[in-house]
Amino acid sequence: MIPRPFEYHAPDSLPEALALLGQHGEAARLLAGGHSLLPMMKLRFAQPDHLIDLGRLAELKGIREEGGALWIGAMTTENELIWSTLLRARCPLLVEGARQIADPQVRYRGTLGGDLSHGDPGNDHPALMIALDASFVLQGPAGERVVPADGFFVGTYATLLDPGEIMTGVRIPLPPPGTGYCYAKLKRKTGDFATAAAAVTLRLAGGNIEHVRIALTNVGDTVIRAVDAEQALLGQPFGAHALDEAARLAMAACAPVADLRGDADYKRAMAGEMTRRALDTAYERAMNPVQP
Numbered sequence: 001m002i003p004r005p006f007e008y009h010a011p012d013s014l015p016e017a018l019a020l021l022g023q024h025g026e027a028a029r030l031l032a033g034g035h036s037l038l039p040m041m042k043l044r045f046a047q048p049d050h051l052i053d054l055g056r057l058a059e060l061k062g063i064r065e066e067g068g069a070l071w072i073g074a075m076t077t078e079n080e081l082i083w084s085t086l087l088r089a090r091c092p093l094l095v096e097g098a099r100q101i102a103d104p105q106v107r108y109r110g111t112l113g114g115d116l117s118h119g120d121p122g123n124d125h126p127a128l129m130i131a132l133d134a135s136f137v138l139q140g141p142a143g144e145r146v147v148p149a150d151g152f153f154v155g156t157y158a159t160l161l162d163p164g165e166i167m168t169g170v171r172i173p174l175p176p177p178g179t180g181y182c183y184a185k186l187k188r189k190t191g192d193f194a195t196a197a198a199a200v201t202l203r204l205a206g207g208n209i210e211h212v213r214i215a216l217t218n219v220g221d222t223v224i225r226a227v228d229a230e231q232a233l234l235g236q237p238f239g240a241h242a243l244d245e246a247a248r249l250a251m252a253a254c255a256p257v258a259d260l261r262g263d264a265d266y267k268r269a270m271a272g273e274m275t276r277r278a279l280d281t282a283y284e285r286a287m288n289p290v291q292p
């Protein structure tokens with residue numbers, strides 16, 4: 001289908017983009033890579049009168065290390081994440097996750113900020129960001145605020161972003177040495193969204209688990225942090241019993257709905273299996289760290 005007519009704006013700076021957003025209010029939508037918004041416009045689920053393209057905003061671009069954290073501009077594409085030598089060395093979980101998103105064509109255009117702002121429970125970055133303890137930098141008419149990833153996603157296509165705000169970037173605390181990680185994603189074919197996926201970070205101290213984050217993709221109306229599974233693992237040695245218990249509790253945290261990817265029981269079982277695989281790989285990587 002063809003979208004409804006709209007007016008296209010290409011501001012050159014963040015203040016200009018914010019002013020346009022303020023001027024047109026609910027009638028405007030921000031355009032990043034367009035790979036979620038344009039399909040919705042073609043289906044007429046979204047019918048904005050004004051599209052504000054973020055493509056020229058230099059403030060939303062770049063990947064750098066600053067003050068013990070990584071800063072990644074919202075307009076960074078999936079391929080730019082994958083190609084970043086800084087991220088490969090300092091935050092390989094993000095690279096591993098981005099490699100599993102969509103297909104090469106989509107990864108040339110789709111952006112980190114668009115993936116997060118869209119609030120689709122099938123999108124992969126929300127779980128990766130929660131596993132990494134990331135925060136989002138949001139700029140609005142009243143200034144800047146920083147919001148933790150955990151709690152930002154409040155429902156299907158619903159986030160804490162206010163209508164007049166633009167996500168400018170993401171801050172990720174540098175994972176300490178010895179952090180194991182994994183994004184385990186089950187999908188039917190290249191280019192498909194997850195049937196179920198699990199993002200994990202894990203660290204050990206004295207043979208026991210001292211840090212663990214587990215976040216699940218596409219098994220509820222939004223991303224799910226498996227808090228009970230994390231609690232069950234903390235302070236425990238890693239082993240078959242811990243894995244079984246974590247997988248059981250992760251499954252209990254899910255609320256999947258049946259669709260072409262499977263029925264609810266199958267998806268719940270796959271969330272457990274992805275949790276198990278992600279924890280297992282994260283443990284191996286924590287035990288055998290690759291030097292950056």
Ligand SMILES: Cc1cc2nc3c(=O)[nH]c(=O)nc-3n(C[C@H](O)[C@H](O)[C@H](O)COP(=O)(O)OP(=O)(O)OC[C@H]3O[C@@H](n4cnc5c(N)ncnc54)[C@H](O)[C@@H]3O)c2cc1C
Nearest residue numbers: 030032033034035036037102110111114115117123124167
């Ligand atoms: C065939 C196909 C397969 C896909 N498979 C996957 C997959 O496996 N995993 C996955 O995670 N994604 C997948 N996607 C989605 C893809 O990653 C999209 O690119 C992503 O969801 C949205 O990013 P975008 O830059 O294209 O944003 P857009 O489509 O331009 O925007 C999406 C929404 O976010 C808003 N927005 C964008 N940027 C900002 C910002 N900086 N601040 C505030 N609001 C903003 C827009 O107004 C819009 O409402 C797939 C898409 C396609 C077409």
